Amino acid sequence: MSAYQREVQIALEAVTSAAVLCQNVRQGDDFVALAKSDKSPVTVADFGSQAIVCRAIRAAFPRDLIIAEENADALRTEDQAPLLARVVAEVKKVVPSADEAQALAWIDAGISRDAAPRVWTLDPIDGTKGFLRGGQYAVALALIIDGQIEVAALACPALDDEGSIFWAVRGVGAFQRTAAGDKPIEVTSTSNSAKAALCESVESGHSDHDQSAKIAAALQIARPSVRMDSQAKYAAVARGDADIYLRLPTIAGYQEKIWDHAAGALVIAEAGGKVTDIDGQPLDFSLGSMLKNNRGVVATNGRLHDAVIAAIAKA
Numbered sequence: 001m002s003a004y005q006r007e008v009q010i011a012l013e014a015v016t017s018a019a020v021l022c023q024n025v026r027q028g029d030d031f032v033a034l035a036k037s038d039k040s041p042v043t044v045a046d047f048g049s050q051a052i053v054c055r056a057i058r059a060a061f062p063r064d065l066i067i068a069e070e071n072a073d074a075l076r077t078e079d080q081a082p083l084l085a086r087v088v089a090e091v092k093k094v095v096p097s098a099d100e101a102q103a104l105a106w107i108d109a110g111i112s113r114d115a116a117p118r119v120w121t122l123d124p125i126d127g128t129k130g131f132l133r134g135g136q137y138a139v140a141l142a143l144i145i146d147g148q149i150e151v152a153a154l155a156c157p158a159l160d161d162e163g164s165i166f167w168a169v170r171g172v173g174a175f176q177r178t179a180a181g182d183k184p185i186e187v188t189s190t191s192n193s194a195k196a197a198l199c200e201s202v203e204s205g206h207s208d209h210d211q212s213a214k215i216a217a218a219l220q221i222a223r224p225s226v227r228m229d230s231q232a233k234y235a236a237v238a239r240g241d242a243d244i245y246l247r248l249p250t251i252a253g254y255q256e257k258i259w260d261h262a263a264g265a266l267v268i269a270e271a272g273g274k275v276t277d278i279d280g281q282p283l284d285f286s287l288g289s290m291l292k293n294n295r296g297v298v299a300t301n302g303r304l305h306d307a308v309i310a311a312i313a314k315a
């Protein structure tokens with residue numbers, strides 16, 4: 001029996017149900033996006049997805065903590081009663097017995113921020129702007145034990161025809177779940193950077209596009225970069241659709257959130273790739289909700305990693 005079998009099963013069921021909720025919401029015409037205090041959007045589906053996943057984790061592993069992106073504060077205000085009603089209605093489509101109080105409590109099960117010996121991290125929708133635009137998005141869940149990512153489940157509902165689901169366990173491997181079973185995935189073996197495919201964020205506010213163009217030129221990368229929302233970029237590198245994922249800081253001092261990277265980072269590492277920050281340092285997931293010790297993210301097939309870090313250092 002391989003390690004963390006139960007965690008993998010629960011995590012995959014949870015992100016799969018959450019992905020159904022997200023697709024249900026996206027098929028409708030009323031996402032009711034709200035702007036958070038940092039002006040970033042949050043929708044019915046972000047709240048609903050967080051409720052579904054936290055419910056599943058709480059039921060299976062009641063002692064585990066959860067560091068998830070959203071909280072239910074806005075939904076508890078009188079102004080947002082219609083939004084709360086939409087969230088509860090969507091949650092009930094997936095969990096028919098759910099009521100309003102439960103939905104709120106499940107969302108708020110994810111408000112931990114501090115490090116803990118055993119903690120899950122969840123991005124209920126990574127790439128909310130992509131979700132709103134009709135682009136890629138992901139439901140990203142990972143289990144961190146003593147600061148190390150051990151289990152990852154990554155649902156990309158808009159990738160491929162039917163959506164795709166990826167998972168990984170540290171030391172076991174990275175897989176894509178298909179109707180025919182779990183298929184191991186692997187990064188490319190490209191070692192000539194001129195032949196590499198590079199992917200990056202769609203939003204220039206999330207990763208510096210001008211800087212990445214300079215780095216691509218220095219690496220003699222011939223192909224135009226592929227812009228894709230969400231941790232689907234990690235899946236793209238992990239299964240060999242792309243060779244490099246660059247996330248270059250746009251604001252000095254911006255700290256990346258662990259839920260934006262934990263699941264994707266393990267999937268790439270277990271597919272044979274490498275993930276560091278732009279200085280070539282490993283991402284430190286032992287510090288609670290933020291990657292306080294890191295700047296930006298560089299993910300590659302491994303073989304190209306040193307060349308990419310060197311090009312960034314020169315740029």
Ligand SMILES: Nc1ncnc2c1ncn2[C@@H]1O[C@H](COP(=O)(O)OS(=O)(=O)O)[C@@H](OP(=O)(O)O)[C@H]1O
Nearest residue numbers: 125126127128129130201202203205206228229230
């Ligand atoms: N300034 C800045 N720098 C870096 N990252 C930031 C910044 N601001 C926001 N965010 C986070 O970006 C997450 C989305 O990243 P993506 O790579 O999906 O961006 S994009 O949609 O492709 O443009 C997005 O995740 P979600 O909120 O889950 O969508 C944010 O956590």
Ligand SMILES: [Mg+2]
Nearest residue numbers: 040041069128
């Ligand atoms: Mg967000």
Ligand SMILES: [Mg+2]
Nearest residue numbers: 123126127260
């Ligand atoms: Mg995110």
Ligand SMILES: [Mg+2]
Nearest residue numbers: 069123125126
């Ligand atoms: Mg999010």
